[in-house]
Amino acid sequence: MQILIINLERSQERLAFQIKQCLTLGLSFQRLPAVSVDDISEEDYKSLGFGWQRPLRKVEVACFLSHQRAWESVVKSDSPALILEDDAVLAKHLPYLLAEIEKQDFKDVDLINFEVRSRKKIISKQPVHQLKAGNTALYALFQDRTGAAGYLLYPSGAQKLLQRLAETAPAIADGFIFSHYGLNSLQAEPAAVIQEDQLAAYGLVPEEQFESVIGRSEHHKPVYASAAEKRKFKTRRLAGQWAMACRYVQVMFKAQKRLIRLNRDQF
Template sequence: MRALIINLDRATDRLALQQRQMQVLGIAWARVAAVTPDTLEPPVDDPLWHRWQRPLRATEKALLASHARAWSQVVKLDEPCLILEDDALLAVETPVVLDRIAATDGIDHVSLETRSRKKIVARRPHPTLPIRRLWQDRTGSAAYVLFPSGARKLLGRAAYAAAPSDAAISGTYSLRSFQADPALAIQLDQCAAYGVPQPLATASSIDAVPKPPATDGYSPLKQRLFRARRIGAQLRMGWRQLSRLPVAQRIHVPPAERWPDLTLPE
């Protein structure tokens, strides 16, 4: 399975890290040039970008558009791919698990990531793979496997309503989603939390931009629509959790134990 790595032109240090990681793990890969707020299509004032639960940062819009570029590549290639943000770290056993996932039917999406937040997953693991059915995620789009069937579902949803990339994925309930257990990926900013050596210092370009207030340029009607969408999303999430109680559990997915040495050569 090849990897599609989302990378900003200016983030050459992260690209070097990913080149090293793909070399160490023996994963074929291709770079997906990340969208920036300046190159965003449609532009930031298009109605598409104003249909979520709150106003989106320009960086969140650009990140979703970057993921959509990768989703389109999955459809074009017509094969499952590993999609990575350029600050994702992968466990040693990732290539073996990827090969097994690629040969399995009935999957749209597999999250490889854990991020200090509980997820709702099936009590019983998959019969042949180290994955569990994923019923509700809340955060994280740094590392996941996407099949063409899943890519088409995500592109269809993103065409009429934008959201932060992790919310766009976790909120697409038509996806047949699974979770790697143990998790095979973390982001660089989670290294200390999980005791994994951090090969590169990092700072989030998303969080560096403050969230725009709903009162900033939005009419009272649009502000009420934001609130209504937020309440509706919480109700759907709550119902999904309650309806899966007999077969699901809310757990913190542990990370894998072995991580490669990604020290860049001198």
């Protein structure tokens, strides 16, 4: 199973952390150079950063483009890859989980999300697959709202994401991925990936010790150039909220909305 870790050139401390972590777990990975804000011209930023539900920060555009690179790599290799951001903390059972998933050779799956991030997700009421590694259940994932730090992407899923990008504007990376309801996505429970800035929330460290250099979207207050621009983005956001509501209505009789469990002993 190939593993791609998105890492900025200047983030050598993060890379060292990932090298140590993967050595401990017996995993090998390929570093995927992240797009830096310095790589994005003002012209490119204007064309890429203003087509979503709010103006994207340049760091969010860079994060999205970094994930796009990963999707393109999956298509090129024609094999699934675990895509990680460089502040992802991995569960001890993840290597066994990846090996078991690879052996299963799923044919109808586009994406498996391993991450948990302090928000409820809409998943199937019953698991669709049960795996031995970590006593992991895989649920159908109908709606997620945050987190793109650790997901297994299949070539079919990468092609769907790139096709959607050809038809729509970039967004925050997780929002773009999980608002694509054409993806056949699964959620692993217990979660096998958590970002460093979430360790405190799950009782894994006494206090927050990290802040992602890739860019966080929570609590960001956008700045609008004019009232007309604000109305335009508000209309897009309402359309996005409506799409989420419609999605929930479509799956509500076979779905549940809840937090995903995490086994702290595995971290």
